[in-house]
Amino acid sequence: MSLELDIDHTPDRSKMTVSQTDIAIEIRSMNKWYGDFHVLRDIDLKVMRGERIVIAGPSGSGKSTLIRCINRLEEHQDGDIIVDGIELTSDLKRIDEVRREVGMVFQHFNLFPHLTILQNLTLAPIWVRGVPKAEAEETAMKYLERVKIPEQANKFPGQLSGGQQQRVAIARSLCMNPKIMLFDEPTSALDPEMIKEVLEVMVQLAEDGMTMLCVTHEMGFARQVANRVIFMDQGQIIEQNEPEAFFSNPQHERTKLFLSQILH
Amino acid sequence: MSDLTFVRSDMQPALPPPVRTTGAIAWTRKNLFPSVSNGVWTIVAILFLLWLVPRLYGFLIGDAIFTDPEGLRGEACRFEGVGACWAYVAARFNFFIYGFFPLGEVWRVNIMFILGIIFLAPLLIPKAPLQKTAALMFFVVYPIVSYWLMAGGEFLGIPGTALRTVPTNQWGGLTLTLIISMIGIIVSMPLGILLALGRQSKLPIIKWFCVAFIELWRAVPLITVLFMASVMFPLFMPQGVNPDTLLRAIVGICLFQAAYMAEVVRGGLQAMPRGQYEAASALGLSKPKTMGLIILPQALKHVIPGIVNNFIALFKDTSLVSIIGVFELLNTVRAAARDLDWSSPTQAVTGYIFAGFVFWIFCFGMSRYSIYMENRLHTGHKR
Numbered sequence: 001m002s003l004e005l006d007i008d009h010t011p012d013r014s015k016m017t018v019s020q021t022d023i024a025i026e027i028r029s030m031n032k033w034y035g036d037f038h039v040l041r042d043i044d045l046k047v048m049r050g051e052r053i054v055i056a057g058p059s060g061s062g063k064s065t066l067i068r069c070i071n072r073l074e075e076h077q078d079g080d081i082i083v084d085g086i087e088l089t090s091d092l093k094r095i096d097e098v099r100r101e102v103g104m105v106f107q108h109f110n111l112f113p114h115l116t117i118l119q120n121l122t123l124a125p126i127w128v129r130g131v132p133k134a135e136a137e138e139t140a141m142k143y144l145e146r147v148k149i150p151e152q153a154n155k156f157p158g159q160l161s162g163g164q165q166q167r168v169a170i171a172r173s174l175c176m177n178p179k180i181m182l183f184d185e186p187t188s189a190l191d192p193e194m195i196k197e198v199l200e201v202m203v204q205l206a207e208d209g210m211t212m213l214c215v216t217h218e219m220g221f222a223r224q225v226a227n228r229v230i231f232m233d234q235g236q237i238i239e240q241n242e243p244e245a246f247f248s249n250p251q252h253e254r255t256k257l258f259l260s261q262i263l264h
Numbered sequence: 265m266s267d268l269t270f271v272r273s274d275m276q277p278a279l280p281p282p283v284r285t286t287g288a289i290a291w292t293r294k295n296l297f298p299s300v301s302n303g304v305w306t307i308v309a310i311l312f313l314l315w316l317v318p319r320l321y322g323f324l325i326g327d328a329i330f331t332d333p334e335g336l337r338g339e340a341c342r343f344e345g346v347g348a349c350w351a352y353v354a355a356r357f358n359f360f361i362y363g364f365f366p367l368g369e370v371w372r373v374n375i376m377f378i379l380g381i382i383f384l385a386p387l388l389i390p391k392a393p394l395q396k397t398a399a400l401m402f403f404v405v406y407p408i409v410s411y412w413l414m415a416g417g418e419f420l421g422i423p424g425t426a427l428r429t430v431p432t433n434q435w436g437g438l439t440l441t442l443i444i445s446m447i448g449i450i451v452s453m454p455l456g457i458l459l460a461l462g463r464q465s466k467l468p469i470i471k472w473f474c475v476a477f478i479e480l481w482r483a484v485p486l487i488t489v490l491f492m493a494s495v496m497f498p499l500f501m502p503q504g505v506n507p508d509t510l511l512r513a514i515v516g517i518c519l520f521q522a523a524y525m526a527e528v529v530r531g532g533l534q535a536m537p538r539g540q541y542e543a544a545s546a547l548g549l550s551k552p553k554t555m556g557l558i559i560l561p562q563a564l565k566h567v568i569p570g571i572v573n574n575f576i577a578l579f580k581d582t583s584l585v586s587i588i589g590v591f592e593l594l595n596t597v598r599a600a601a602r603d604l605d606w607s608s609p610t611q612a613v614t615g616y617i618f619a620g621f622v623f624w625i626f627c628f629g630m631s632r633y634s635i636y637m638e639n640r641l642h643t644g645h646k647r
Contacts, residue, residue, distance in 0.1 A: 073542055099548040110543035114562050114643055123557060124547035156643040176547060 003247060003263065005220035007200045015207040018227060019049040023082075024180055024211045025070060030079030032065065032235075039065050040076070041235045049179075052212045054222035054243075057232035058258060063215045066232070067182045070213070071102045084179055100128060103173030107185040109165045111157035117144070117168050118153040121175045129176070136175070143171040147201050163194025170201055181205065183214040219263060223247060231255045323347045324617075330354075341608035348614040352606045359600055360618070363436015363591045369428055372413040373439050379406060380446075388633070390640060403450070414443070432510040436591035438622060444514055444592065445579040451518040452578070453571075456525025457564075461555065463530060474526070481523035486581055489516040494588035513585045521578050528570040532563030565641045572634035576627045583623075594619050 005011065025047040032040040039062050047053060055063045068074040069081060072088055072095045081088045083098045112120050121140035125131040131139070144150040147167035149160075157165055166186060173181060183202070187195040199221055206212060206225045216222070222229050222243055229246040231239045231254075239252045247263075250256045284290040297303040327347030332340045332355065341349035353360070362370050383406050386398035412419045412427070414435060419425035435443070462474035481489075493512040501507075536559055544554040564571070586595035597619045601612040 071546055073545060096548055096550065099546060102546075104543075104546035106539060106543065106546075108539055110537075110539035112540065112543070112558055112562075114565065114641070124549060127553050127557060128548045158643060172547070 022049040054226040061232040062235040103178035364434040441593040452521035455522035459526035460529035532567035
């Protein structure tokens with residue numbers, strides 16, 4: 001790992017505007033247990049609209065679980081999570097509302113292997129938002145062009161490389177026109193060459209002003225794109241800071257140890 | 265650079281020609297005699313075929329009686345060393361196909377067959393035109409029309425459409441085998457899917473009902489189910505209420521097969537990775553839509569071999585209804601074997617060979633079709 005972002009153009013931070021007043025996600029003293037195991041402890045986090053947050057930490061520190069609570073793939077037991085003004089409770093209608101506004105990209109892509117790329121992209125807009133098929137396909141092609149693989153539209157996921165599949169997965173989320181994007185280790189299952197093509201798409205998204213929460217080990221991405229880096233250990237947020245300060249001057253012992261191990 | 269050189273002074277002896285790697289001899293050596301033990305087995309197999317094939321040929325074709333031009337009936341096949349008595353099968357063919365259905369009304373059964381083929385073909389051929397219409401016709405209109413054609417009476421109570429009434433105990437032969445298995449397949453499949461989904465439900469009442477239903481039906485043999493349906497069931501019914509024997513048997517078969525189908529489908533559901541559920545949820549798809557659009561299409565594709573296995577078993581199990589006095593194909597063949605007019609040494613055997621062959625044709629067809637579907641639906645790794 002390094003602090004250099006290995007992509008062809010330098011991310012333009014001036015385009016990435018952060019709202020000062022508009023809150024996208026608010027988490028207040030949230031706790032979660034798996035049985036007796038206390039996975040998340042007293043999480044407090046406020047994400048403004050347009051923020052790009054990178055969540056780092058050793059494995060098992062609860063970073064994936066945290067972002068999976070935001071679209072209720074995991075249920076929290078205590079505290080409040082408010083996404084885009086909607087409080088997450090066990091009310092299914094609210095969960096569906098939140099999920100419509102929050103896109104998610106997974107480590108293992110999770111494309112639908114029995115559908116073509118185009119069908120993967122149009123399925124949710126058609127069946128969840130009720131968009132007419134022709135319009136959904138038009139939108140899908142627009143996003144496929146944006147992730148630079150429009151020629152793959154009629155292939156099946158199994159015929160694409162890992163990097164291409166992950167770009168399709170990002171495009172699939174974007175087709176729902178989400179206000180917030182969650183990335184759960186989007187490059188961890190990819191070869192180095194493919195990591196680059198996926199990161200390029202993510203940088204482009206950031207430049208378009210998307211609110212992003214990324215669990216990632218790509219420290220180059222964290223330094224050049226994120227406006228805040230959060231460090232987690234044992235279910236707690238130990239430290240958070242702007243990337244420059246986070247990398248040059250980590251406060252906590254655990255953070256220093258982690259950075260010394262991950263950066264060469 | 266050295267100035268050492270080598271110049272050959274005499275001819276090398278010629279090498280033997282290389283072992284052939286193509287052609288009939290090479291093929292024989294490679295596939296039939298690659299080693300001593302394999303060679304021995306090849307010879308044993310050839311000897312077995314030399315013994316078997318002439319006998320089979322003699323019985324089925326060489327010594328067989330195909331026609332009965334002089335109208336001798338059983339006499340024609342009653343001699344020493346006679347082969348199969350195909351003339352008997354030809355003479356009783358209508359009985360094997362239609363059972364006791366009145367001969368003058370057989371055209372109704374034929375129309376039902378033809379309509380069935382017309383409506384079913386577009387559903388079996390991928391990308392055939394008018395599939396939605398065909399599905400509507402086959403699953404909704406066709407059963408109603410078929411019932412009218414088979415049972416007679418007025419079509420939906422419309423005056424002037426009355427056909428001669430044929431009670432179900434006159435239905436029979438291959439017709440009845442196909443009717444029972446078709447209904448069995450069409451009913452048990454969706455029922456099985458519902459049971460499999462119910463078994464995974466988080467609602468305890470639904471879950472335990474499905475578990476109890478599946479385990480109960482899987483724990484009893486089909487013969488018991490059929491006996492219960494035909495003998496015990498009427499005892500529990502109030503006087504005067506006595507549903508048709510055939511109907512009771514069909515309901516029994518459907519429920520029995522649904523329990524098996526449910527377990528096959530459950531196998532497919534359990535093989536689905538959690539990521540597929542999560543991706544669907546993250547996109548905002550509701551539970552039923554996730555099931556219908558993402559999970560079931562993949563899960564069912566994975567278990568096509570198991571599903572078709574059940575269909576084939578069901579098709580063959582229809583012959584068990586003969587024990588409660590229903591004349592499906594095998595029972596008509598057995599009944600005809602006692603026909604004194606055609607009495608001959610090979611009468612019964614020929615009938616059973618015919619029945620076996622008919623069963624084999626349908627089962628083999630289903631098996632081939634399932635392989636074709638598996639290949640067509642395979643999208644995972646094909647490049």
